[in-house]
Amino acid sequence: ALGNLVDFTLLKGQQHDTAGVKPLIKDKEFGALLADRAFDTDWLLLDLEERGSKAVIPPKRSRLKQRDFDKEMYKWRHLIENFFCKLKDFKKIAMRAEKTDESFAANIYLAA
Template sequence: MPLNSRKNHFPHPHGKPRVDDVRVISGIIHVLKRGLQWRDAPQEYGPHKTLYNRFMRWSRKGIFNKIFMALAGERGDPDRLMIDATYLKAHRTAASLLKKGMFPRAIGRTKGGINSKLHAVCDENGAPLILYLSEGQMSDYKGARHILGALPKANALLADRGYDADWFRDGLRDRGIEPCIPPKKNRKSPRPYDKTLYRQRHKVENMFAKLKDWRRIATRYDRCAHTFFSSICIAATVIFYLNQ
């Protein structure tokens, strides 16, 4: 991780020097990518309790989210945007927390079982720019309502017919973004769209596939939404911004 990102986002140690941040973060990435229990982390990364405590503490502070947003913001304004959503299966350990718990869960029941749903916007290269975690039963266009105000400037946005809503199309045009969205089958007056440009939408699907290569992302074990979302931000940062 770049030194400037560490200085800007990680908290400064007070009193006794803490264990090396780079070693701890490498251990956290190892655990998340392979879906291990914390106690199964290799000893070369230090005590597993240190990895767990550091991950939980920094997740509550939103540090990993801020690092992802900072790196994504350095890309500048993209030419095209792509939006989509995917289901993330919640393990029974994640679904066991009471709904009135201290932290929100972002877990819901759908026909496929108990899931969370990841809504994402990526650029023309398939790199994620905006991530939003919701309950599994939230529809695509309702998730888009939460994302619309944060969209960067772009010439066009590609989406499947699940996002075919007049308010969403109008909101995009108000921001100077041309929607490239196929109409729903029940539309009485179908809207035209660029079918050649729409073929590029597979890149957002590829992005989800790469994120789900991380075992901890494909299946959610974390009870609290903020810890699971931190795992997603770490995976997105490593895959799309640090390994380029």
Template sequence: MGRSRGGLTTKIHALVDAEGRPIRLKLTEGQAHDGRSAADMFETVEAGHILLADRAYDSDGLRATMAECGAWANIRAMPNRVKTFPFSQWVYRQRNVIERFFNKLKHFRAIATRYDKRDDNFLASVQLASIRIWLRSYESVT
């Protein structure tokens, strides 16, 4: 857990597929930089994939890692960035899938209110909720 002016905080980093189902999950301290702390999560990204991430993940290192894999990092550039990269506004709109995943995750009360004091127990709760989200995608709607 990280400490900030607001108290103890934790960030949940998630890598999801096109259907909004989680592939990788990770916890970091609230004050940790997103791009550096989530760099080890991108080992499942392969050639031909498109990585959609918000501005917090904008870094030259991440873009270079994605280029090595043959994937394209469609990340909105930080406002103070001098060097610009190709960016598709239309593809970036598809990033709402990750936002919907976090919305579904916050419907689980233990995660929204952070009952667990230890980070390993909290990660286990997030993983259990993610399993339930996966199972919902296989339910019949008829």
């Protein structure tokens, strides 16, 4: 998506990021998933393999068997990070100033 927002799921602050992956990718088709080490989980890698999608996720250092990943494609992840930086330019989003989740989500859609 060239660093643009395709979809998002607002999670509770105390949940790990991988908790929101299943509903986010449920009915989507994509060639590759670019993510950081936190998303290096067996269930996600298996799901991506079954879909025929490429997992561009560096392996955790604690993995017993290190696997390869496309380092050149992983460099594109800066587009995602740049998008988050742009979002943080909006004060209400950066400071989480909205009282309800719906208002916060609406601001993210507007800023995107």
